[in-house]
Amino acid sequence: MLIGEVARRSGVSARMLRHYDSLGLVQPTGRTVGGYREYTPDDVRRIFHVEGLRSLGLSLRQIARTLDDPGFTPSALVGDLIRGTEERLHRERELLDRLRKVEAAEPAGWQDVARIVELLHGLASRSAARRQQAVLAPVEHESVPAELLAEAVLTESDPNVAGALRWALARAGGDGVASLAYGMASDDVDVRRRAVVALAELPGDETTAMLTDALADPDAAIRRRAALALGTRGETRAVPALVGIVVEGPNDVEAAELLGALARDATWADRIMSALVDELAAPTADSAVRMRLTQALAEMPGTIALDTLRHLARDDDRPVALLASALVTMREARP
Template sequence: MLIGEVARRSGVSARMLRHYDSLGLVRPTGRTVGGYREYSPDDIRRIFHVEGLRSLGLSLHQIGRALDDPGFTPSALVGDLIRKTEERVGREQELLERLRTVDAAEPSGWQDVLRLVELLHGLGSQYAARRQQAVLAPAEDVSAPAELLAEAILAESDANVAGALRWALARADGDAVASLASGLDSGDVAVRRRAVQALAELAGDEATAMLTGALEDPDTAIRRQAALTLGARGVTEAVPTLVGTVVEGPNDVEAAEILGMLARDAQWADRIMSALTGELDTHTTDSAVRMRLTQALAEMPGTLALDTLRQLAHDEDRSVALLAAALVQALDTTDR
């Protein structure tokens, strides 16, 4: 079969077939009387083998070695190809996400695009100071999309940079809450913690609803952060976690103050008191826990906890008794 026919049937151009010949990769078995290349069925089969290996990303040199070296083993080469392909796909995915970010910002002109790209470069820096600078001192007239800031927050491990990102997110255009939703579903507890911290600084019913769901998170720190934020917003679903925070610490003082605020609602006053006294009955020997609970009782409005504190003034634990007695005296003085 002559080169033109081979090219037509194989889809490989005559120019490429001549290149294969010059490299010794696929040399036609014969020549016509006129000196034209003539390919045998085995030659054509080898052409298809070459094209098949090219489709895997092998170079022509690697293909020649694979086809001609009987001792050649493909495992190492294929493994290397997999690694390089994964790197290329990663770069393409990064480019795709960057383009989506630019598109979401709805730039009005190329200057907007260039300024946004500058911000992206800053946020992608390996240096925390550079990332923080990109957030706090963005290029002129650049409004960072909420989606971009949320993505950066979920990945940011530096506390100072994360704080700057949360500050910027609270002021950004776009649906910041929806952008953080994926973080709460992450299997990485650090990512979920970052998401809850960011949501705690966002106002609105959507953020409150997502924080309420976080009360069921298996991580104590996440539940505590959600409860402190929700309690400060008057959400009573946070009460059990707030009581648990008083028992376990840290943030017990803040939790106690919030419980005192929520207890101003008569419908919840008795429930909160019952929860606190129930914990006192449970933790009969842990002095540190009983001290925190006693201090929390002092945060209850009015004289709501006065009788309980009077009982605690005679507690077997001297530290608890002295604290309760001092609190009773303070409440008695205030009540007069």
């Protein structure tokens, strides 16, 4: 077949066929009676091989080496193509993610776009100091986009940078709460821990509701942080968890102070006292647990815990009895 016929049947333009010929990639090897060069069936078959390999992303030079190499192994080629494609897709996904973040920030002009891009580069730095600087860099007329900050909070492991991000997020308002909600739903416990710490520093009913949901998280550290944050907000739904913190140990002093503040509400005073007394009487409560519970009783307002402390002053556990006795003396000495 002559070049025009091959172009019509193969879908490869005559110009591209001439280019293949000039490169020595596919050269017509036949001759017509009149001496014109023509493509044999083997030549046409090679054209289809070339087009097939081009569709996989190979350059013409790579295709030439592949077709002419007697030791060619398809598995090695395909493996290289897969790795190259994955790397390209990763770069494209990063670009797409960056573009979406710029779009979400709703920039008013190119200066805003430049500021957001600069922030994105800063947050992606391997240097913790550079990341912190990017967050705290002064901005004349507007704050850093909250969603961007929230996403950064969920991945930041350096405590200083994380603190700067949470500070900036609190200043930026509540727009980042949706991203933090996404973090609270993560299977990665570290992401959820970062999210709950950030939520604890943000006001609002929406964050309070999310912190309440976090009381049921399977991770003890997350439940503890949510309970302390809710107690600070005066949320009585945190009472059982706060009592549990006193029993378990970490942050027991803070939890006891919050229980004392919540017990100023007469409707909750009896419930909190009953919960503490029940834990004191629990068979599993060892001396250390009972000491923490006794100290928590000292945080109860007024004299509502005085009779219980007097009873504990005669407790068989001497350290508990001594602590309770000292607390009674201090309480009775108050005007």
